[in-house]
Amino acid sequence: MKAKPGIEGLYAVTPDILDTDELLRRVRLALQGGAGVLQYRNKSAGADLKLRQANALRALTQEFDTTFIVNDDAQLAAQVDADGVHLGGDDGSVAKARALLGRQKIIGVSCYNRALLAQEAVKQGADYVAFGAFFASSVKPGAVKAELSLLQTSRQEFRVPIVAIGGITRVNGNALIEAGADALAVISALFEAADIEVAAHEFSTLFSRT
Numbered sequence: 001m002k003a004k005p006g007i008e009g010l011y012a013v014t015p016d017i018l019d020t021d022e023l024l025r026r027v028r029l030a031l032q033g034g035a036g037v038l039q040y041r042n043k044s045a046g047a048d049l050k051l052r053q054a055n056a057l058r059a060l061t062q063e064f065d066t067t068f069i070v071n072d073d074a075q076l077a078a079q080v081d082a083d084g085v086h087l088g089g090d091d092g093s094v095a096k097a098r099a100l101l102g103r104q105k106i107i108g109v110s111c112y113n114r115a116l117l118a119q120e121a122v123k124q125g126a127d128y129v130a131f132g133a134f135f136a137s138s139v140k141p142g143a144v145k146a147e148l149s150l151l152q153t154s155r156q157e158f159r160v161p162i163v164a165i166g167g168i169t170r171v172n173g174n175a176l177i178e179a180g181a182d183a184l185a186v187i188s189a190l191f192e193a194a195d196i197e198v199a200a201h202e203f204s205t206l207f208s209r210t
Contacts, residue, residue, distance in 0.1 A: 004106055005067040005083050007128045007161040009036035010203040011183040015191045016044040020053050026191050031064040033200025041071035054080040074100050094124035113146035133166020139187050148179045155180030170202045
C-alpha cells in the first residue's frame with residue numbers, strides 16, 4: 001500500500017484569485033521555489049470555478065510531485081482526486097471526510113489555539129493538525145492568537161505533523177520551526193511577494209537551518 005504524502009516544509013495556501021491563469025502562474029512559481037504542499041483555498045469563487053481551478057491545480061501539483069490539499073470541501077477533494085482535505089471548525093467531522101476520501105487520503109484539521117481540539121482530531125484519525133494565528137494576519141485579522149508554547153507542548157504530545165499558520169514571514173518563521181512546527185502555512189508573504197519563486201525558496205531554506 002502506497003504511503004501517504006508527507007506534510008512538511010513550506011505549505012503554500014492559495015489567495016483568492018478568480019483569474020485561473022494568474023492563479024496558476026503564481027502557484028507554478030511557488031512550486032518552482034520549493035513549496036512542499038499546496039492547499040487550494042478560494043473563499044470568493046463559485047462552485048464551478050472552484051472545480052475548474054482545483055482540477056488545474058491538481059494537474060500542476062502532479063507535474064511537480066507536490067502534495068495537493070483542498071480547503072474546507074471533502075467533496076471537491078474527492079472530485080479532483082486531491083491528496084487530501086483540510087477541515088476548519090465548521091467543515092464537518094474527520095469521520096465523514098474519511099468515509100468519503102478513504103484511508104489513503106490526508107485529512108488535516110484546524111485547531112486554532114486549542115490543544116483539546118488537536119487531541120480530539122488525532123483521536124478521530126486526523127493526519128495532521130494546524131495551529132494559529134501565531135502572528136497578526138491580513139487574511140484573517142480577527143483570528144484567535146496562538147502562543148509558541150502551544151507548538152512546544154504539542155510537539156511532545158502528538159506524533160502527527162504540526163502546521164503553523166497566521167501572519168508568517170521569512171523573518172518570524174524560524175521561531176515556529178524551532179518550537180516544533182513541521183510546516184509553515186503561508187499566503188500573503190508568499191503570493192504577494194515581489195518574486196514568488198525566491199520567497200518560496202527562502203521559506204523552504206528555513207527548514208534546512210534547524
